[in-house]
Amino acid sequence: xxxxxxEALQSLLRAxxxxxxxxxxxxxxxxxxxxxxxxxxxARMVHALIVSSNLQSISLLGDHLIRVxxxxxxxxxxxxxxxxxxxxxTYTWQAIMSSHVxxxxxxxxxxxxxxxxxxxxxxxxxxxxxxxxxCSGACIxxxxxxxxDHIQKSAADSVLVVCNTLLDMxxxxxxxxxxxxxxxxxxxxxVVSWGSMMSGYSQHGDGHAALxxxxxxxxxxxxxxxxxxxxxxxxxxDTHALIEGRLLHEQIIRLHFEADVLVANTLIDMYAKCGSLxxxxxxxxxxxxxxxxxxxAMMGGYTQYGAVEPALGLFSTMQRDGTTPDTVTYACxxxxxxxxxxxxxxxxxxxxxxxxxxxxxxxxxxxLIDMYAKCGGLDEARNIFDNLPRKNSVSWGAIFAGYxxxxxxxQAFELLWKMLQKGIDPDEIALSCILKACSCFTGSYWGxxxxxxxVSRGLENDLIVGNTLVDMYAKLxxxxxxxxxxxxxxxxxxVSWGAIxxxYSQHDQGESAVEFFRKMLAKxxxxxxxxxxxxxxxxxxxxxxxxxxxVHEQVCRSGIPSDVAVGNALIEMYxxxxxxxxxxxxxxxxxxxxxxxWNLLLAAxxxxxxxxxxxxxFEKMQRGGTEPNQVTFLVLLQxxxxxxxxxxxxxxxxxIYECGLGSDLVLSNSLIDTxxxxxxxxxxxxxxxxxxxxxxVSWGAIxAGYTQxxxxxxxLQSFDAMQRSGIKPNSLIYTNILSACSRSGxxxxxxxxxxxxxxxxxxxxVEHFNCMIDLLGRAGLVTGAKELLESMPISPxxxxxxxxxxxxxxxxxTDIGEDCHDHCVVADRENLGANxxxxxxxxxxxxxxVEVVVGLQSSLCKESTAPWREINxxxxxxxxxxKYILELR
Numbered sequence: 001x002x003x004x005x006x007e008a009l010q011s012l013l014r015a016x017x018x019x020x021x022x023x024x025x026x027x028x029x030x031x032x033x034x035x036x037x038x039x040x041x042x043a044r045m046v047h048a049l050i051v052s053s054n055l056q057s058i059s060l061l062g063d064h065l066i067r068v069x070x071x072x073x074x075x076x077x078x079x080x081x082x083x084x085x086x087x088x089x090t091y092t093w094q095a096i097m098s099s100h101v102x103x104x105x106x107x108x109x110x111x112x113x114x115x116x117x118x119x120x121x122x123x124x125x126x127x128x129x130x131x132x133x134x135c136s137g138a139c140i141x142x143x144x145x146x147x148x149d150h151i152q153k154s155a156a157d158s159v160l161v162v163c164n165t166l167l168d169m170x171x172x173x174x175x176x177x178x179x180x181x182x183x184x185x186x187x188x189x190x191v192v193s194w195g196s197m198m199s200g201y202s203q204h205g206d207g208h209a210a211l212x213x214x215x216x217x218x219x220x221x222x223x224x225x226x227x228x229x230x231x232x233x234x235x236x237x238d239t240h241a242l243i244e245g246r247l248l249h250e251q252i253i254r255l256h257f258e259a260d261v262l263v264a265n266t267l268i269d270m271y272a273k274c275g276s277l278x279x280x281x282x283x284x285x286x287x288x289x290x291x292x293x294x295x296x297a298m299m300g301g302y303t304q305y306g307a308v309e310p311a312l313g314l315f316s317t318m319q320r321d322g323t324t325p326d327t328v329t330y331a332c333x334x335x336x337x338x339x340x341x342x343x344x345x346x347x348x349x350x351x352x353x354x355x356x357x358x359x360x361x362x363x364x365x366x367x368l369i370d371m372y373a374k375c376g377g378l379d380e381a382r383n384i385f386d387n388l389p390r391k392n393s394v395s396w397g398a399i400f401a402g403y404x405x406x407x408x409x410x411q412a413f414e415l416l417w418k419m420l421q422k423g424i425d426p427d428e429i430a431l432s433c434i435l436k437a438c439s440c441f442t443g444s445y446w447g448x449x450x451x452x453x454x455v456s457r458g459l460e461n462d463l464i465v466g467n468t469l470v471d472m473y474a475k476l477x478x479x480x481x482x483x484x485x486x487x488x489x490x491x492x493x494x495v496s497w498g499a500i501x502x503x504y505s506q507h508d509q510g511e512s513a514v515e516f517f518r519k520m521l522a523k524x525x526x527x528x529x530x531x532x533x534x535x536x537x538x539x540x541x542x543x544x545x546x547x548x549x550x551v552h553e554q555v556c557r558s559g560i561p562s563d564v565a566v567g568n569a570l571i572e573m574y575x576x577x578x579x580x581x582x583x584x585x586x587x588x589x590x591x592x593x594x595x596x597x598w599n600l601l602l603a604a605x606x607x608x609x610x611x612x613x614x615x616x617x618f619e620k621m622q623r624g625g626t627e628p629n630q631v632t633f634l635v636l637l638q639x640x641x642x643x644x645x646x647x648x649x650x651x652x653x654x655x656i657y658e659c660g661l662g663s664d665l666v667l668s669n670s671l672i673d674t675x676x677x678x679x680x681x682x683x684x685x686x687x688x689x690x691x692x693x694x695x696x697v698s699w700g701a702i703x704a705g706y707t708q709x710x711x712x713x714x715x716l717q718s719f720d721a722m723q724r725s726g727i728k729p730n731s732l733i734y735t736n737i738l739s740a741c742s743r744s745g746x747x748x749x750x751x752x753x754x755x756x757x758x759x760x761x762x763x764x765x766v767e768h769f770n771c772m773i774d775l776l777g778r779a780g781l782v783t784g785a786k787e788l789l790e791s792m793p794i795s796p797x798x799x800x801x802x803x804x805x806x807x808x809x810x811x812x813x814t815d816i817g818e819d820c821h822d823h824c825v826v827a828d829r830e831n832l833g834a835n836x837x838x839x840x841x842x843x844x845x846x847x848x849x850v851e852v853v854v855g856l857q858s859s860l861c862k863e864s865t866a867p868w869r870e871i872n873x874x875x876x877x878x879x880x881x882x883k884y885i886l887e888l889r
Contacts, residue, residue, distance in 0.1 A: 237273040447476060564592050805820040
C-alpha cells in the first residue's frame with residue numbers, strides 16, 4: 001500500500017510539473033491510500049498540490065484531507081483543511097467531527113454540531129453517531145438526551161447504527177435504564193445491539209440480566225460474536241455462575257474463539273472468580289502462544305482468590321518460559337506478597353524491579369508502597385512514596401491506607417498536614433483512608449475534626465467519603481452519628497447500608513441490624529454478599545436464631561447461596577446459635593468452600609465434643625484438595641490432645657511439616673501442649689528444643705507439660721531457663737510452676753516463686769493462692785494454709801476451701817475441717833464434694849449415714865440451679881465413692 005501511494009504521488013508530481021491538470025478523482029484515491037498508511041509528509045505534499053492547483057474548494061478533496069490529517073495525528077492541519085473548504089457538505093462536517101472525536105475533543109465536537117445547524121446543514125445517520133460518541137466521551141447525559149429527541153424527530157431512530165450508538169452513549173453515561181428503553185423499542189437488533197446492552201448490564205453489576213439477555217439473543221437465532229462472549233463471561237464471573245461459564249466455554253470452542261487472547265484471558269478471569277483455579281490454569285496451558293497478558297490474567301486470578309503461593313510460583317514459571325514481566329505482572333506479584341505478608345519475598349522482588357528501572361513507574365511504585373504497607377514496612381513504604389517523581393491519588397491513598405491499616409493515626413495526620421502545606425487537597429480516596437485511620441483513636445475527637453474538614457470541602461454527600469464517614473462512626477461505636485451521616489446522604493447505596501449494618505454487627509446490636517436490614521429491603525436496595533454477611537453475623541452474635549433463619553431465606557431468594565463468604569457467615573451463625581445440624585446443611589449445599597468453611601465446621605464439631613466427626617471431616621477436606629492452614633491444625637491438635645489420640649497427633653505433626661508450617665510458632669506451641677496432654681513429654685521436649693524462636697507461650701506449654709506429667713524438676717529448671725532467656729513469666733506460667741512445687745512438696749521454692757510474682761508485676765489470682773494453699777496443706781502446714789486462705793486480698797472460692805478440707809482429712813485436723821466445711825457450703829451451694837468429705841474427715845460415718853448422704857440428692861437439687869441430670873450424676877458418683885470407703889473400713 002505504501003509503495004502504491006508513493007508511486008501514485010510521484011506520477012501526480014510529474015504531471016503537475018509538466019503543467020498537466022490534476023484529476024481530482026486521482027487525488028481522492030491517493031489521499032485514501034495515504035490515510036491508510038498514515039504518511040504525513042505525503043499528505044502535506046498532496047495538500048500543497050491541491051492548493052497550488054486551486055482545487056481546495058472541491059468538497060470531496062477537502063473531506064479526504066480532513067480525514068488523512070486526522071489519521072496522521074495532526075488535528076490542527078485537519079481544521080485548516082476544513083476552513084479552506086468553502087463548499088461544506090454533510091460529509092465534510094462528519095469528517096471534522098469524527099476527527100475531533102478520535103482525538104477526544106468532545107466539547108469541540110458538540111460546538112461543531114451547533115455550527116453545522118447554523119450553517120443550515122441537517123444531520124444525517126452519519127452525523128448522529130459522531131455527536132453521540134462525543135456525548136458518551138464527555139459523559140454529558142443531558143446533551144445526549146436532547147440529541148435523542150432530535151433523532152426521534154428526524155426518524156433516524158429506525159437506523160440500526162444510530163440506535164446502537166444511542167445504546168452505547170446511555171451505557172457510558174451510566175443510564176442503563178435509558179439504554180434498556182432504547183433497546184426494547186428497537187425493531188431490528190443485530191449482535192452489536194445485544195452486545196452493547198449486555199455490556200451495560202455487566203458493567204453496572206447486573207450480571208444476571210446480562211446472562212438472560214445472552215440466552216434471549218441465542219433464542220432469536222443470533223450467533224454470538226467476540227464482544228457478546230466477553231460480556232457473558234464477565235457476567236458469569238460477577239455472579240459466580242460456574243456452570244453457565246463452562247457452557248459458554250464449550251460454545252467458544254465450537255465457534256473457534258478459544259485462540260483469541262482477550263477471550264482466553266477473560267475465560268481465565270471467569271474461572272478464577274468462580275473459584276475454579278484449575279480450570280483457569282488449564283485454559284492458560286491450552287494457549288499455543290502465551291503472551292504477558294495471559295500470564296497476568298492467571299496471576300490476577302490467583303491473587304484475587306488468595307492463592308498467594310501459586311501466584312508466586314506462576315511468576316517463576318512465566319520467567320522460565322521467557323516471557324518478560326510488565327508493570328501489571330509486577331503489580332500482581334506485589335499484591336500477592338502484600339496479601340501473604342511476605343516482606344522477604346516482596347523485598348527480593350523490589351530488587352528485581354530496581355534492576356529493570358521500573359521503580360519510578362507510577363503503577364509499580366504505587367504497588368510497592370501498597371506491598372510494604374500491608375507487610376508492616378511503613379518506613380520503606382514512606383521512602384518509596386517520598387522518592388516517587390510523580391504522585392497521583394493512588395500513591396497518596398496507598399500510604400494513607402497503610403497508616404490506617406496499622407493504626408498509625410498520628411502519622412496519617414502528619415502526612416495530611418504536609419500534604420495541605422504543599423497546597424494539595426486530598427481527593428475522595430485519600431480522605432477515605434484518613435477517615436479510616438481516625439478509627440484507631442480512642443473516642444471520636446479526630447473523627448469529628450476530619451468530619452468538619454469534609455463538610456468545609458462540601459464532600460459530605462460524596463458517596464465514597466460519606467460511606468467512609470458512616471463506617472468510621474460505626475467502628476467508633478457512635479452509631480447515632482453514623483445514622484446521622486447516612487440520613488444526610490442524597491443517594492445512599494448498598495455500601496452505605498452495609499456500613500451501618502457492620503456497625504450494628506460489630507457492637508452486638510442484632511435486633512437493630514435486622515430492623516435496619518428490613519428497611520433496606522423495603523427501600524428496594526439489593527443487598528450484596530457483604531451486607532448479608534454483616535446481618536447474618538449480627539444474628540449469630542446476638543443468638544437471634546429465628547431472625548437468622550429469615551435472613552437465610554432472603555439469601556436463598558437472592559441467588560447468592562453459593563457465595564463462599566455468605567455461606568461461611570451462615571455456618572458461623574448456626575454454630576453460635578447451637579444448631580450444628582443446620583450449619584452442616586449449609587456447608588453441604590455450598591458449591592464452593594474455602595479453608596475458612598472447613599475450619600468453621602471443624603471448630604464447631606470440636607466445640608461440641610465430636611472428636612470422631614472432626615477427624616472424618618478433615619479426611620474429607622483432604623480428599624477434596626483443600627490445603628489446611630494454621631487454624632485447621634490448631635483445631636485438630638486441640639481435639640487430639642483432649643482425646644489423647646497420640647497416633648493422630650504424630651500424623652498431624654508430619655503433615656504440618658509437609659504443608660510448610662513446621663516453623664510456625666503458634667503451631668509449635670500447640671504441638672508442645674498436645675504432646676504433653678497425650679503423656680509423651682519427650683515429644684514435647686523435642687518440638688521445644690527444635691524451635692528457632694520461643695515466646696512466653698512456648699515456655700508456658702513446656703512447663704505445663706512437665707508439671708502434668710510429673711516431671712517437676714524439669715518444670716522448675718525450664719522456669720529458670722526461661723528467665724535467663726529474657727522471657728518474663730505471666731500469670732498462667734506462675735500457676736503451673738506453683739502447681740509443680742505443690743505436687744512435688746517443694747515448699748521453699750514455692751514460697752520463693754510466689755514472692756517473685758511482684759517482681760514481674762503479676763497480680764496473684766485466686767488460682768495462685770489455691771496452689772499455695774494446696775502446697776502448705778500437702779506438707780501438713782494446715783494452720784498456715786488456713787491463715788493464708790483467710791488473709792487473701794480476694795475472696796477465696798470453693799476450690800481453695802475444698803483443698804484445705806482434703807488436707808484436714810489427711811492430717812486429721814477435725815476443728816479446722818469443720819470450719820472449712822461451713823465455708824465450702826457458703827462458697828458453692830453445689831459443692832457436693834464438701835458435703836460428702838466432711839463426715840469422712842470427722843470419721844463418724846457409718847452405714848446408716850449413707851442414707852443421710854442419699855438424702856442430700858433431693859435437698860441439694862431443690863436449691864441448685866444445675867440441670868437435674870448433672871446433679872443426679874454427681875450424687876451417684878459420690879455415693880459410689882462413699883460405698884467404696886465403707887468397704888475399705
